[in-house]
Amino acid sequence: MLTREQISDGLERARYVTNERVETAIFLALALEKPLLIEGPAGAGKTEVAKVLAEILHTELIRLQCYEGLDEARALYEWNYQKQLLRMQAGEQQGLRWEELSEHIFSRDYLLERPLLKAITAPSRVVLLIDEIDKADEEFEAFLLELLSDFQISVPELGTLKAHERPVVILTSNRARELSEALRRRCLHLFIDFPGTEQERKIIELKVPELDAKLAAEAARFVSAIRKLGLRKPPSIAETLDWALALVRLGVRELDTDAVRTALGVLLKHEDDRVKVESKASALAPRRR
Amino acid sequence: MARLRDQLVSFIAALRAAGVRISVAESIDAMNAVAAVGLERERMHEALAAALIKDEADRAIFDESFNRFFAAPRANRGEHPDQRGEQVSAAGGRGRPGEDPFSLPRDAALASPREEKSLSLPSEAKPAKKAAAARRHDTEKGKDAEESKDAERHSDRMRGRWERGEAQTREESPTPGIDATRVARIRAIERTAFDKFSDLDYDEARDALAPLIRRFRIRLGRRLRLARTGRIDFRRTIRAALQRGGALIDLKFRARRPRHVDLIILADISGSVRYAAQLMLELMAGARGCFRRVSSFVYVDHLAEADFEDGHLVMTPALDLYARSDFGRVLGELWERRTGLLTRAAIVVIMGDGRNNRLPARADLVREIGRACRAVVWLNPEDPARWGTGDSAIKQYAREVNALVPSRNLRELQVALAAIA
Numbered sequence: 001m002l003t004r005e006q007i008s009d010g011l012e013r014a015r016y017v018t019n020e021r022v023e024t025a026i027f028l029a030l031a032l033e034k035p036l037l038i039e040g041p042a043g044a045g046k047t048e049v050a051k052v053l054a055e056i057l058h059t060e061l062i063r064l065q066c067y068e069g070l071d072e073a074r075a076l077y078e079w080n081y082q083k084q085l086l087r088m089q090a091g092e093q094q095g096l097r098w099e100e101l102s103e104h105i106f107s108r109d110y111l112l113e114r115p116l117l118k119a120i121t122a123p124s125r126v127v128l129l130i131d132e133i134d135k136a137d138e139e140f141e142a143f144l145l146e147l148l149s150d151f152q153i154s155v156p157e158l159g160t161l162k163a164h165e166r167p168v169v170i171l172t173s174n175r176a177r178e179l180s181e182a183l184r185r186r187c188l189h190l191f192i193d194f195p196g197t198e199q200e201r202k203i204i205e206l207k208v209p210e211l212d213a214k215l216a217a218e219a220a221r222f223v224s225a226i227r228k229l230g231l232r233k234p235p236s237i238a239e240t241l242d243w244a245l246a247l248v249r250l251g252v253r254e255l256d257t258d259a260v261r262t263a264l265g266v267l268l269k270h271e272d273d274r275v276k277v278e279s280k281a282s283a284l285a286p287r288r289r
Numbered sequence: 290m291a292r293l294r295d296q297l298v299s300f301i302a303a304l305r306a307a308g309v310r311i312s313v314a315e316s317i318d319a320m321n322a323v324a325a326v327g328l329e330r331e332r333m334h335e336a337l338a339a340a341l342i343k344d345e346a347d348r349a350i351f352d353e354s355f356n357r358f359f360a361a362p363r364a365n366r367g368e369h370p371d372q373r374g375e376q377v378s379a380a381g382g383r384g385r386p387g388e389d390p391f392s393l394p395r396d397a398a399l400a401s402p403r404e405e406k407s408l409s410l411p412s413e414a415k416p417a418k419k420a421a422a423a424r425r426h427d428t429e430k431g432k433d434a435e436e437s438k439d440a441e442r443h444s445d446r447m448r449g450r451w452e453r454g455e456a457q458t459r460e461e462s463p464t465p466g467i468d469a470t471r472v473a474r475i476r477a478i479e480r481t482a483f484d485k486f487s488d489l490d491y492d493e494a495r496d497a498l499a500p501l502i503r504r505f506r507i508r509l510g511r512r513l514r515l516a517r518t519g520r521i522d523f524r525r526t527i528r529a530a531l532q533r534g535g536a537l538i539d540l541k542f543r544a545r546r547p548r549h550v551d552l553i554i555l556a557d558i559s560g561s562v563r564y565a566a567q568l569m570l571e572l573m574a575g576a577r578g579c580f581r582r583v584s585s586f587v588y589v590d591h592l593a594e595a596d597f598e599d600g601h602l603v604m605t606p607a608l609d610l611y612a613r614s615d616f617g618r619v620l621g622e623l624w625e626r627r628t629g630l631l632t633r634a635a636i637v638v639i640m641g642d643g644r645n646n647r648l649p650a651r652a653d654l655v656r657e658i659g660r661a662c663r664a665v666v667w668l669n670p671e672d673p674a675r676w677g678t679g680d681s682a683i684k685q686y687a688r689e690v691n692a693l694v695p696s697r698n699l700r701e702l703q704v705a706l707a708a709i710a
Contacts, residue, residue, distance in 0.1 A: 004326070024326060024335035031325040032318060039345065085534045184343035185312050188322075191345045 002030055002056070010056030016048060017195070017203045025190040026053060035148055035169035037179075037187035043236015044192045046172040050129035053168065060122070062167070063129045064115040066136035072143055076153065078112045106157040117161070120151060125165040133183075134173040141180050148186055194234065197224040203237060208244040218255040219244055223267070225284050231273040243267045257281050293328075294320065300358045301341065307354060308480070309347045315340060330359065349473040475501070479700040483565040483670045491564050494699060498571055505572055505703050549634050550663075552580040555623070557641030558602075559589045559614050565670040566640050567602055569702060570595060573638075584630065588641075590615040592622040614644060616682070617651035624654050631661040638706075639690075642671040643683030650682040655689040664691040668705050672697060 002010075004027050011018055011026075026049070029036040038046040054061035064075055084105040091101045104110075113121070119128040133141070147153065148169060152162035171187060173179060195203065201220035204211060211219070219240070227234045235243075243266045252259045260281045268274045277284075301316050322336040334355055342351045475497040481490060525541035533539070554573055556566035570585055585595040590612040593604040623631075631637070637658060659665045667690045669676065669683060677684045687693045696702040 004332075020331055021335045021338070024332055025339045028322050028325060028336055028339055032321050034318065037343070081533050081538075181310070185314055187343075188318070188339045189343045190339060191348070 002027070007056065011052060014052040014055045015206050016045070016052045017199055017206060019199070022049070022190065022192065025188060028188055029168060029170070032188070033166055035171060035187040036190060037171045037173065037184065038190045038192055039173045039175055040192040041194060041234065041236075042174050043238055044194050045237055046192050047129065047131055049192070050127055050170040050172075053170070054127040057125070057127065057168070059124065060126045061129060062115050062119045062122070062126050063131060065131050066133050066140070068135055068137060070136045070140055072140075073114075075114055075116050075140070075143075076147075077114055077117045077155065079106075080110045080112050084110055108158070111155070111158070116147060117153070119167045120153060120161055120163045122167065123164060126167045128167040128169045130169065130171045132174060133171045134176045134179060138180065141183055145180075145182055145186060194227055195237065197221055200224065200237070200240060204241065204244045207241050208248065210248045211244050215247065215252070215255060216244065219247065222255060222260070222284055226267075226277050226280075229276060229280065231268070231276065232270045233268070233273060235267045239267050239269075260284070293323075296358070297323065297337075300337075300354065303354055303358065304341065304351065307350050308476075309342070309350060311341055315343075330361065333359070346476060350476070353473070479703075480698055482672075482697045483568075484561050484672070484697075486561075486564045491567075494564075494568055495571070497699075498568065501699065501703065502572060505707065549581045551582040551632065551635040552584070553630065553635050553637045553662075554583070554585045554595075555592075555619070555637065555639045555641070556585070556587050556595070557589070557614065557616075558587045558608070559610060559612070562640070562642050562670055563610070565696065565702065568699065569640050569668070569706070570602065572703070572706065581634070586623070588614075588616070588619040590618060592619050613646045613648075614641075615648050616641065616643070616645050617649040617654075620651045620654040620658070624657065627658075627661065631658060633661075633663055635662045637662050637665045638668065639665065639686075640668045640670065640696075642669055642681065643667075643676070643686055644680050645682045647680045650685045652682070652685040652689050655686055659689055659691065665689070666691060666705075667693045668696045668702065669693060670696055670702075 004023065007027050007030075008023055011023065025036060028034070038049060040046055050063075051061060087105050087110075088101060091104070111117075115128070119126055130144070133144075151166050152160055154160040171183075194200075197220050200223060201217050204216040204220055205213065208216070223235055223240050223243075243263055246263045246266045247255075247259065250259075250263060252263075261278060264274050264277060264281075268277060297320060298316075301311055301319065305311055319337055319340040322340045323333055326332040326336040334352075337355065338348065338351055342348055474493065478490065478494050478497045479501070481494075486494070520543050522541045522543040526537060526539065529539040529541055530537050552573065554570065556570055557563075558566045566587065570587075573583060573585070586592050587595045587602070587604055587608065589608050589610060591606075591608060593606055593608050596603045596605070655665060667683075667686060671681075673695050675681070683693070694701075694705040694708070696705045
């Protein structure tokens with residue numbers, strides 16, 4: 001059982017800048033053994049939490065990426081039909097009876113383990129990341145609910161498989177659709193929004209140390225400012241870091257209008273956004289003499 | 290610790306009264322969470338939020354209630370952990386003098402019409418009243434009680450709203466980037482009944498509309514998306530079967546062609562219904578992309594085409610807003626222009642209270658329209674208890690429409706409109 005301080009240190013060591021709210025939520029997810037639902041805009045660092053947590057716990061990260069039409073077979077397990085068919089054909093030639101054959105083809109060798117089954121059958125505690133659960137549909141959510149409460153599944157041919165140690169479950173959502181109430185009840189909730197200027201500056205300094213401190217502060221201020229402009233896609237933290245690195249590579253000394261214009265494509269991925277920011281660039285980053 | 294537990298129970302009850310839905314399992318989680326993190330105020334704040342608040346929109350209400358229930362300790366008191374714990378439990382429940390324990394029920398739909406609600410615990414009165422006064426629930430109280438309390442509630446509302454605004458600006462928002470005041474205001478506006486709207490409320494609702502439109506459009510977009518299964522796609526099925534040695538185990542389907550749905554809106558803009566009508570037109574204008582064609586009409590005693598230009602409603606021809614409603618005649622006018630408009634792909638949404646000044650209702654025309662179109666849905670912004678009273682012809686219309694849905698406030702309106710698809 002980790003203490004809060006250990007979590008705090010672990011996050012720092014993994015270079016994940018955060019605040020009280022995130023630390024408390026992670027601590028509670030571990031202490032109460034409940035899944036953690038993380039919501040927020042794209043690129044704010046939700047998936048990072050799971051990766052960092054796996055580092056802190058020195059364990060494996062098992063990732064299930066959700067998409068529209070994801071079903072049980074793809075998420076839980078599938079029988080390897082081709083292999084089974086081949087085995088059956090070989091068995092026919094050998095003259096085996098069905099009883100012997102069925103023992104073979106319905107064994108763990110012929111089972112394709114997908115992420116959820118891997119998480120259940122893992123020998124030690126793992127971190128299970130169910131990414132972008134809002135992209136999956138409601139049937140999948142209902143199935144997931146059942147799984148999250150018991151952490152056991154019954155494969156008809158193999159019996160019931162129960163988890164030795166409950167994995168730490170993290171779900172992320174971009175709020176593309178409303179999740180069911182039942183799922184929300186089952187989980188603890190954490191909202192990760194874009195960081196404020198100060199936090200962003202810390203992140204830039206931590207992850208792009210080559211960038212000098214004054215420039216990092218200006219960059220953070222600039223990105224915070226353009227997020228307020230109502231863009232189609234506000235820049236995520238990853239893009240901010242890419243942009244900071246780009247400034248280093250381009251040898252930019254100070255953030256003036258020209259510097260901003262050159263590297264804007266790294267930060268903004270839509271043409272209309274770029275045009276909007278360019279027109280405001282002179283207000284945000286004054287032209288220096 | 291029993292005192293703290295009781296304190297938490299009251300706090301959760303206050304949140305429920307303010308409209309946050311909290312299940313029993315979550316309240317137990319909250320207790321466990323506090324036990325795990327300890328009594329330090331900041332940590333307890335975040336721990337309770339993680340366990341109780343599952344929707345970021347509720348966060349503002351939570352923060353406000355928390356700050357009232359567990360007031361921040363005085364700076365000059367000792368920092369001994371035991372003392373701090375004492376402060377947390379002692380500060381909660383302190384009522385301000387001069388407040389009457391008056392609270393509005395959380396979910397008006399569940400309350401029976403004649404029931405008078407009052408709080409037992411005075412300690413709950415303060416946050417509940419502030420939260421409730423700020424939220425402006427509509428209630429199902431008896432008419433007399435309602436009238437007498439109306440004036441009082443209005444001034445309370447004004448005061449509550451002003452104080453709440455102040456309180457919000459006093460507290461710094463816990464996470465940067467979220468405008469807690471705005472979120473709380475939007476939530477409050479969503480729950481206000483249309484017939485209690487004033488011009489001020491209407492303007493606020495229009496301001497609040499932008500995020501609501503976006504949210505609505507996303508919800509609607511998902512609903513109207515392609516159905517998952519259509520006819521069997523033979524070629525892909527065979528392809529998949531090759532993997533299985535020829536056995537047709539996996540069936541693949543053709544994606545269905547996108548539904549072409551036209552929307553026809555008929556909105557009553559007389560009297561008090563006009564706020565609801567205008568908001569609905571704005572909402573639908575925002576979701577325009579989801580339908581093939583959207584035709585908006587407004588009516589009082591005649592039909593007029595409606596358009597939103599620069600946020601103002603423009604009618605062609607201009608209607609007299611104070612004429613006597615005559616929906617029967619309006620239906621006739623609609624029926625006359627039915628060619629090309631009322632088709633099998635069209636859904637007709639009527640928003641009105643069905644009050645016809647005892648003029649002929651022409652419910653038969655509604656039946657004809659329903660036959661010609663895919664569906665007819667009626668949204669009634671009036672209190673269901675008053676349907677059928679006075680000159681209301683809604684019961685006659687109700688027989689001929691596919692669905693009759695009450696939409697007394699912005700939230701119900703959104704739900705109803707999303708359910709249409």
